[in-house]
Amino acid sequence: xxxxxxxxxxxxxxxxxxxxxxxxxxxxxxxxxxxxxxxxxxxxxxxxxxxxxxxxxxxxxxxxxxxxxxxxxxxxxxxxxxxxxxxxxxxxxxxxxxxxxxxxxxxxxxxx
Amino acid sequence: xxxxxxxxxxxxxxxxxxxxxxxxxxxxxxxxxxxxxxxxxxxxxxxxxxxxxxxxxxxxxxxxxxxxxxxxxxxxxxxxxxxxxxxxxxxxxxxxxxxxxxxxxxxxxxxxx
Numbered sequence: 001x002x003x004x005x006x007x008x009x010x011x012x013x014x015x016x017x018x019x020x021x022x023x024x025x026x027x028x029x030x031x032x033x034x035x036x037x038x039x040x041x042x043x044x045x046x047x048x049x050x051x052x053x054x055x056x057x058x059x060x061x062x063x064x065x066x067x068x069x070x071x072x073x074x075x076x077x078x079x080x081x082x083x084x085x086x087x088x089x090x091x092x093x094x095x096x097x098x099x100x101x102x103x104x105x106x107x108x109x110x111x112x
Numbered sequence: 113x114x115x116x117x118x119x120x121x122x123x124x125x126x127x128x129x130x131x132x133x134x135x136x137x138x139x140x141x142x143x144x145x146x147x148x149x150x151x152x153x154x155x156x157x158x159x160x161x162x163x164x165x166x167x168x169x170x171x172x173x174x175x176x177x178x179x180x181x182x183x184x185x186x187x188x189x190x191x192x193x194x195x196x197x198x199x200x201x202x203x204x205x206x207x208x209x210x211x212x213x214x215x216x217x218x219x220x221x222x223x224x225x
Contacts, residue, residue: 032212043116043203044155044216051212090155097168098143098211102155 002027002093006103014111015083021076021106023065023091031093033074034100035065038088047089050074061085086110114138116217118204124223125194133189133220135204144187145205145214146179148172155203161187194224 005024013019025031035047048059055067065076074091088107092100117136125131137144146158159169161179178190187206191198201221205214 034213036216043218044205046213046215049213092155094212098145098160098207098214099157099168099170100145100147100155100214101157104154 002031002095002101004091004093004101004103006091006106008106009104010107010109012109012111013081016080018079019077019081019085019108021089021091021108023074023076023103025072025074025091025093027072027093027095029095031095033065033067034092034094035059035063035074035076036090036092036102037061038090038105040087044090047076081108081110083110083112116204116206116215118202118217118220120220121218122221122223124225127196127224128193131191131194131222133191133202133204133222135187135189135217136185137187137204137206138208138215139185141206141208141215143167143207143211143214144179144181145207146189147203147205147216148200149203149219150197150200158189191222194222196224198222199224 003026033050036044037047048057050057050067058064063078088105090105091103119134144161149155159173160167176192180188201219203219204217207214
């Protein structure tokens, strides 16, 4: 069975500082990995995805993530955050079937 | 840019009542999904639908739930007899021929009293 672990429930960071949101997964088959962002009272928006190929993937709003198969990780990074990046971030995995398995989410709280 | 839409945005119902949540997926998409998010918890898969039939469902998706694509544009989730624990945000999603990238709607907040 597949699962996703987001160890950090909340990450406070100052504006213009770098941030890393951690995601680890477990799966016995090939995986596809995703990061979604949820702004307050809104739906889920896809930030970036890893399907195959280069392990470093770039997404919207300056975010990037690196797929590390040996460490079963897919951490999300941004070199300089803005107040507007304050949101809940969800890591998700899918495999042979299309269903997405989500982590518990990380609240990124950007402070001025 | 095409997007998934959902109606209503908020539904309040009494326990035991039937509710139908509606979704309009992106027009050329072939795969449709429902997920739910209980307040403060993670997003959970309910069901996937392809070629007019359920392709996969979770253990949450019991006999009280059903899905339907009644016409060429709508995709609905019906809960026959709502329980208090059905209170959650329900998200519809769709994906195209590539399958793996799912686009989510804004959600319907269901409150069961």
